[in-house]
Amino acid sequence: MTSPLDHDHDTLPDDVPGAGERPKSITLKDVARLAGLSPITVSRALHNPKLVKPDTIARVKEAAAAMGYIPNMLAGSLTTKRSRLIAAIVPQLSNSMFAETVQGLNDELSAHGYQLLLSVSNYSRQKEEDLLAAILSRQPDGIVLTGIHHQPGVRKKLLATGVPVVETWDLTPSPIDIAIGFSQERIGEKVAQYLLGKGYRRFASICARDERANRRRLALEAELRLHGVEPVATHMATPPTVLNLGREGLRAILAAGHAPEVVVCSSDVLAQGALIEAQAQGIAVPQQLGIMGFGDFDFAAYTHPPISSVHIDKRAIGVRAARSLIAKIEGRPPAGNVIDVGFELVERATTRTIVRQP
Amino acid sequence: MTSPLDHDHDTLPDDVPGAGERPKSITLKDVARLAGLSPITVSRALHNPKLVKPDTIARVKEAAAAMGYIPNMLAGSLTTKRSRLIAAIVPQLSNSMFAETVQGLNDELSAHGYQLLLSVSNYSRQKEEDLLAAILSRQPDGIVLTGIHHQPGVRKKLLATGVPVVETWDLTPSPIDIAIGFSQERIGEKVAQYLLGKGYRRFASICARDERANRRRLALEAELRLHGVEPVATHMATPPTVLNLGREGLRAILAAGHAPEVVVCSSDVLAQGALIEAQAQGIAVPQQLGIMGFGDFDFAAYTHPPISSVHIDKRAIGVRAARSLIAKIEGRPPAGNVIDVGFELVERATTRTIVRQP
DNA sequence: CTGTTAGCGCATTCAA
């Protein structure tokens, strides 16, 4: 299947590699000429074989292979108005939970013949808006965003284009189009309830300057207050989320004179940082300080002690985003407009029942 | 700058969101009509303002904003033969060193007005070749590959298209175009020398079924043999590389009756797995078993004990790939055809000088 | 500084 291409070298000009000249491309017309057919027949033989006699298909394939023909999808998409391109914007890629979502998204897209145009917003809505302009000009068949809050006007602009959009990692009753994620609020509440149940009363937070992380934190605090507990300290960390921010966070909280019983972190990466800082300061975890993470990263189960966290099926978000988009693009009934992938609180050894002196 | 768009709602048909119909797009011609100009002037006002009178530019911008005009880059690229699109293929995204390279690549591309088309090969050369066909049809201005070994014919095909190509994470005197990475062989040798210097004599490997990892392993073994040391055991792990593969690897090696003094892993992820398995089996690291990783992941410095590793500037590979590509695309002199980003052996606590009973 | 003409490479529509 690939070998016929091997003698294309005779046909093509021997260009000096490294020189800038792009060889003029071989088009459908060239293949048609070689095969003694019209361009449209070649097009059909390649993309719509049912409409063409087997003989002809063979002739076309041979000619195409012999010439090393590469279809120009820009031209194709220009007429069909279908690009088979899905664009995605994530806040961060390295050191983040989004890498797994992107991998899932890409795997599923790839399996269906779509390709992924990836951008990174660095947690900036303005950047997201700018990226969107560039993205839309490539006529994607679908768009995957992270989060449900965007720059003013973005929703309207997206709606106006009619491109299917999936918002991920969060939930809302009124998505632009489709939302796939989980409730930040329910996580905040659940974590609060869990830790209160363990007997913790003095809470601190290390929270990334990220809208979703912050909503989890606020929901946690609201739930605490319902139970008469007032959080003692919050340290905000500016993304990108790296381990050291967790260390700095705990250091700052302690330096300010706070003595939390437990510190809730908006990411396992920060939690690991806090854990390391605690150990560096000779603070026993969980005996003297509890630590709660988020995301259930692979390493969370293997730190010493392992980090209690909130598990999110990061890959599923990507896979389902791809499926929803493809379903919509291909006119099939989507699985629903708002998909809750849920979450699961995972208790490990950085939190434990508090025993207090009476 | 964005507010003029806000009253586009009057101009656009109120389409029911969720319905499938894509509103017919607003073209340059529409904007030209509204502005009372020719399409080409509008085009110039938007992309080549120097050629147009300030007045006119203002008129054009106003009209474009009022209509919510979104340029169609497919059409534009079709004529200019410039797509401002860079395609990249990585073996894996989650749990991998490549996420950082992709982030660096994307950041640098984005800063120069390029966008990233990302694909994942799952360590399969066949998949790489297939992806390449799809990629080429989108007329990218440049391509970033991982590794220097490809399916037969790939090199020739790429050369025939004339698209600038960067091969990353490895080095070769004869790249397709540009190579940016480091020498697997020198790493294997260096690691061997380092561990031999520490007194280790009984070596085992846990190695991903990945061509580069394997070459590092072979180079290590060659260097060992030069010093009269024969490795005792090798366990091959099939990607994707996840922590548990490291556990299984060490378990298998020990179960086979081998008693290595040190186990060399092709990734810190595997090394962490091996570390955890050792601890689970009550084997003291580094006292009874040394462990050597690769990649110097963020977590490597923070495991217990921290993992000795080989540091690679993962992000720099991406950034320099972007720069080289852009330089070449824009006709500027590239920094060189083969760029060695080097590596650094980082000694931590999973390896230490061996003291042997006489 | 602005406009006219032409064509990028392909697939849709209609015809044979």
Next chain:
DNA sequence: TTGAATGCGCTAACAG
């Protein structure tokens, strides 16, 4: 089953 004509939306090349 195959082909001819046409246009997708834009910009290069050449006027003026």
